Amino acid sequence: MVMSRVFAAALVLSLACAAAPSALLAQTAVGGQVSPFKDTSMLKPPAGAKVAIIEWEDLECPACSRAFPIVHAAMKQYNVPLVRHDFQIPGHIWSAQASLYARYLQDKVSPDLATDYRRQVFASQYRINSQDDLKQFTDNFFKTAGKPMPFVLDPDGTLKKEVDADKDLGLKLGLTETPTLVVVTPRGWIQVKDVMQLYAAIDQAEASMKTVAAASPVKKAAPGGH
Numbered sequence: 156m157v158m159s160r161v162f163a164a165a166l167v168l169s170l171a172c173a174a175a176p177s178a179l180l181a182q183t184a185v186g187g188q189v190s191p192f193k194d195t196s197m198l199k200p201p202a203g204a205k206v207a208i209i210e211w212e213d214l215e216c217p218a219c220s221r222a223f224p225i226v227h228a229a230m231k232q233y234n235v236p237l238v239r240h241d242f243q244i245p246g247h248i249w250s251a252q253a254s255l256y257a258r259y260l261q262d263k264v265s266p267d268l269a270t271d272y273r274r275q276v277f278a279s280q281y282r283i284n285s286q287d288d289l290k291q292f293t294d295n296f297f298k299t300a301g302k303p304m305p306f307v308l309d310p311d312g313t314l315k316k317e318v319d320a321d322k323d324l325g326l327k328l329g330l331t332e333t334p335t336l337v338v339v340t341p342r343g344w345i346q347v348k349d350v351m352q353l354y355a356a357i358d359q360a361e362a363s364m365k366t367v368a369a370a371s372p373v374k375k376a377a378p379g380g381h
Contacts, residue, residue, distance in 0.1 A: 185356045186349025193329035198344040206360045211242040213333040215250035220277035222334045222350040240321035249289045258314040
């Protein structure tokens with residue numbers, strides 16, 4: 156609790172020091188030291204959102220599997236968006252192909268079904284040991300969902316470009332691990348080094364935005380205005 160208050164105070168102090176839009180974003184971490192990120196310009200919420208979660212994940216990563224239910228439960232509880240990116244760890248033999256299947260479902264079928272595919276892949280990691288295992292798993296997933304498996308998954312390479320763009324964004328950030336989780340606001344960001352601290356990070360982010368809102372001057376209506 157004491158450590159949580161220290162991080163919250165540090166974030167609020169950093170935000171208070173942002174005197175102009177060009178000022179550096181506030182940055183802190185919960186559950187460990189902040190990573191030595193490079194370009195953090197992408198660490199912002201989608202338009203209209205005050206707080207959001209950004210995540211880079213690898214479908215073959217056991218730690219990503221453990222983080223998945225916690226991240227999605229936090230999304231629902233706090234009603235905040237998740238900006239999810241794929242990032243394949245070198246040496247993982249089937250995660251890149253799994254990302255393409257997930258992107259196909261997201262773009263061509265249903266974003267909700269794509270999320271369910273990711274959920275089930277994570278839950279089945281222990282029995283997917285090869286590309287053939289992944290193909291069989293995915294065939295069964297499509298059949299159970301009542302959807303036709305595409306004969307050619309990515310004929311023009313569009314899906315691969317999307318997955319590669321996610322990885323390039325992670326490299327631009329200087330990403331070194333998955334999952335990489337960051338809670339973002341328009342004024343700063345908090346890296347979540349321990350997924351069990353995700354709720355605390357969102358609490359801190361929401362509190363910081365309330366502090367900023369409270370400090371903003373209220374515009375008075377002009378005399379005679381309606």
